[in-house]
Amino acid sequence: MAPADVPLLDGPVDIRGALDLERTKAGVRPWRLPSWTRPQFPTPFCEMVVAQPSGVRMVFGTEATALELDVLITKTLNVAVEEVGPGGVFELVVDGTPAQRVVTPDGNVLVLDPAGVKPPEIIPGEPATVRFGPLPSGRKQVEIWLPQSAQVELIALRADGPVHPAEPDPRPRWVHHGSSISHCGEADSPLGTWPVVAAHTADVNVLNLGFSGNAMLDPFTARTIRDLPADWISLKLGINVVNGDTMRLRAFEPAVHGFIDTVREGHPDTPLLVISPILCPMVEDRPGPTLPVMEDGVLRFDTVGDPARLAEGALSLSVIRDALRRIVAERSATDPNLHYLDGRELFGESDLADLPDALHPNAAGYRRMGERFAALAFADGGPFAR
Structure with missing residues (x-):
């Protein structure tokens, strides 16, 4: 079965750990604080770290054996040390068991001065595709954990099998x-x-x-x-x-x-x-x-x-x-x-x-x-x- 598009919003995918999902030109950006807080952020550095999705994961049920996730990653160049921060990895969990890691691809670079002397600047990059598979056959619950150390815009998700809404999380x-x-x-x-x-x-x-x-x-x-x-x-x-x-x-x-x-x-x-x-x-x-x-x-x-x-x-x-x-x-x-x-x-x-x-x-x-x-x-x- 050829991979088919799965809607990121208003569909079977539950994005947990985010308190706001912003529609951007590229796709969907998870934020870890609600949208009303953003005008109160004191610095671009604060905005950047709130947009880094530590603990954010996409959760859904599926019978697919292969998944493709199109993303636009934004890593950060700290001008104080002239070093680009780590992008981290995407991590796949199947039925509660870690199954696969994929290193984040290249994308945008945010040039940021934590002292606020220089205004932030984006060096544009290209979207990329993160691929997972082969997954076990049969129905399963899948989690795709997003990297904690880079901003992520989710563009598209594709699966080569049916995708179902995630089971509710009953845990406290x-x-x-x-x-x-x-x-x-x-x-x-x-x-x-x-x-x-x-x-x-x-x-x-x-x-x-x-x-x-x-x-x-x-x-x-x-x-x-x-x-x-x-x-x-x-x-x-x-x-x-x-x-x-x-x-x-x-x-x-x-x-x-x-x-x-x-x-x-x-x-x-x-x-x-x-x-x-x-x-x-x-x-x-x-x-x-x-x-x-x-x-x-x-x-x-x-x-x-x-x-x-x-x-x-x-x-x-x-x-x-x-x-x-x-x-x-x-x-x-x-x-x-x-x-x-x-x-x-x-x-x-x-x-x-x-x-x-x-x-x-x-x-x-x-x-x-x-x-x-x-x-x-x-x-x-x-x-x-x-």
Whole structure:
């Protein structure tokens, strides 16, 4: 049977993990925040990471043995280091079992200055086709997980057999918000991001709102979480505020309270877990800003912050952890479903060999974080125990 077109919208395909599907000139672009938030994005960098589909997957039933997906990929060139970011891979899952990975093709390049001095520029590229097969015969449920580290526009889907609507996901829903260390651009596949590893280990349905460089306690993110269905919510806070040197303690503590207050407007009793940063030696006792540098062709990060500024209210990770622990302890007296987890329990001193750029875990580090989170949060006695 020759491959036949399958509608991407208003048909059997369910695109999960996205909160908006934008029709573009090329096709359909998934976004991980709703459309009303986009006018409030403070920078093109924020827009870029929200459009990178970490945790987004296409789900449908099919009897096909071959699938073709036409896509337009947009990778990012960071002008601060003159390096094009990874595109990642597409990953196929058949009846819950990982089956195939396909490296992302070339496409557009977004030239982006994270400092905002130069306006963003698109170097146009060409669409390409991602092919999966041979798939097992017979009816099955298929998931195509999109790459977490590049923007994707879905142009067309073709299958050489019938395609049916996806089975509903009956599992409870976990909504997670965090930084690049939740976005997981350095993971080796979409299924290797730590929130997805944790969700698969615990057999729950995850929505990943991890935004590289943009876990800044933004009110539009809090309002989004407030309005979402969720059985559990986790907020991994602090590292971006330190590395961006965007707040002092005076502003940070009220902003954390305000973020939690907004989430609680929609989820007054939902188990809510506040997670402090993982171990990051360069800013444990020094403030930001933290900047990318190239050393012998290898990207690393380093802070230029002066420890003397801590006395003036600047933030280090040690200060952040003390503040978050105190805020949760005080609020939990009247909010028994509010919990705290020290991020160093997910990635600590014994894991530093898997922190190659001094900031982000590698693929092995992320998988270990996911396994540990599942054991700490979802197991009996944990804050997300069923």
